[in-house]
Amino acid sequence: MLPGAVLVFLTAVCLLLFQVKPAWFPPAVSAGAYAFDLQFTRTLWILGVLFAAAQLMLAWAVLRGGKKRRASAPFGRFAEPVAAAGACLLFLGLAAGGASDWGKVAERAPGKEIIEVYAHQFAWSFRYAGPDGKFGKTGLPFINDAAGNPIGVDPKDPAGKDDRTTATLRIPAGRDVLLLLHSRDVIHDFFVRELRTKQDIVPGMEIPFDIHVDKPGEYEIACAELCGLGHSQMRSLLIVMEPEAYERWKRSR
């Protein structure tokens, strides 16, 4: 008896928690994030039903008990293949629900605002190409955090003269932005909750990463891959600006 009652109680509390929501997602601000929320809600409902069904069946079996000694097998010989096939369809169906962005690779394309992201222990830098639209060369020997050159822009390369390096990431609202992710030392991860997405930044690789935010605002950028003792302090801001304000900011120096 008691174990069944405890199971029912815990199941109820678990489901109740989803009403109370002791903590929850921040509002979504991009198309990808809306799609995430939709798929997550779908998944949550399906899994919630499976959760309640399994727990309550278990609880019921314990509560009801049986009298007969040799209880005959509770289901026929086809029950298992049928259940397996059903589960397979259901789970693959779930997977298919999130399939719209399968196989998508972020790529350079005309019209995309391209911004470079540089992570290192334990800070973020962002580079804008400036009016010439070209990023200057970089090199290890030129890196000098104290002198404001955290990514090592080559002072001799004319293309780099007008590059701008910042500590927060500003982007225009409503435009496609392509981030090129770089790490100087160990693996970091670019995580913005409101975008519902994250991407590891692997040293030795340049990883392209699309973002597109509709709503102007300020969102925290967190590092989400253990990178050393300052990992939990590796914070920056994503500032999404009205497009005109962004253009003005870009022209200002």
Next chain:
Amino acid sequence: MEEVPVKIFTTSHVGIARQYFFLSLAAVLLGSVLSLYMRFHLTYPQKGEITPELYLSWLTLHGTVMVFFVLTLAPSGAFGNLVLPGQLGAKEMAFPVLNAWSFWVTLLSFLVLVASFLATGGGPLSGWTAYPPLSVVGAIAGPGEGLGQTLWFVSIAIFCVAQLLGAINFIVTVTDLRAPGMTLLRMPLTCWSWFVTAVLSLLSFAVLLPAGILILMDRLVGTSFFVPGGLLVGDMVIQHEGGSPLLWQHLFWFFGHPEVYIAILPGMGLVSHLLATFARRPVPGYRAMVWSTVAIAVLGMVVWGHHMFTSGLNPYSVMAFSVLTMVIGVPSTVKTLNWIGTVWGAKLRLNAPMLYCLGFVSIFVTGGLSGLVLGQAQLDTYFHDTYFVVAHFHLIMGVAALFGIFAATHYWFPLLFGRMMNDTLGKWHFYLTFVGAYAMFLPMHFAGFAGNPRRYADFTTFTFLGQVLTLQKGITHAAFFTGAVQLLFLYNLFHSISRGVKAKQNPWESTSIEWAGEPAVAEIFRGPYELGLYGERDYRMQNEGGEE
């Protein structure tokens, strides 16, 4: 039950089982104390008392100790050694001396791990997954990344050797030492689990060992398997070139995913076995259970990429890994339905081992369902490396596997120590732990919903973490409650070793022949689950001849 003499250098499977049991007990105590320390400092930070590097080294040691020395050793090393030969009708494991060696090599590995934590510079801080370049480039990447990290890799490599020896022993025992009449499909489901687990160990530790050696070479002799060129760590230019950090992740998770099944499969077998025994009813779909075990193992070898959805994998591999991962839910569903079917409408004997098994099923469902969230690459890009993942794996791997260990300890205590554990205390321990487990890990999913990253040494830098602090404090309270409850188990354990009621022959009226009381059983006449029969005795042991 007969007495097994206590010897230090023993080759007896029971003696070795006890050694593994106590080693994993020591490890679980160490790991738990560390976790309580971590929870306390995380949610009640005291000014200047602990540094992030200290926190992270606790985190690393906690994860390593729990995954390797508790969840790998107790289910197979302790209970596999204890029960497998007996259930198959064999006197001993196939290679008793090798078996002793596996234990002593494991102990050596444990000592090296503890040394890594005490090394100058402090313990390594790169987590149990030890991703390079952080784990390769040396002390410049962080205190503890010097000698401490080297010793950590040495410890893991030694551990792999021990596991490989153990796996070979288990496999050969099952293939060669079954009593006459014990066909494969007459083996109890526990034996199937240990067998499949051993195969998984063989295949996965055989990859982790060379990976560990390669990364040690990167650290010590200047090769560059895992470190690319052009890195600047601190202000030091790193002298490596051409390696790939993702290669380590592939090798590690090729081991790591099977490893989680190495931790849980023995528990699954045990639960099938015990539910039948305490429900006095045959397992409804014995063959389905065997095949689902095998299916889980096979699929388990090809889903490692789900730990790397956000790592920069080619999106097409992400797709493939995602689909395969979702499919692993299918054999898991078959198992769950089977367990519910076993107890459905049956007259249950609700002894402590049975309660732990029911708890296992409940927790397995809860933890498994969150796997179906993480298996969808689209959803995982949010949840990866947040507390949602921490909740997922602590439920399904931590709590479920521990319930398996608790059930096994109560159930096979007579074989371990000749006595019974106290059933009432066991029940209390179960209820309190069960509620405590839900109280800790269900709310933890919500921290994940809020995007709370894992492996953060403090929650003070980010504004958004302000909103989860109350929740996280509640989890800490639940953790201290659950921790305190474990004293009941420890008391019961040590009290029963010396003072427990002497066990009768076959105290649980089981069908499997580890209870037959003879070291080697002459012949097997029937399948493993002839339970719930009419007549004066409702079961037949596998070695009983005669009609029916």
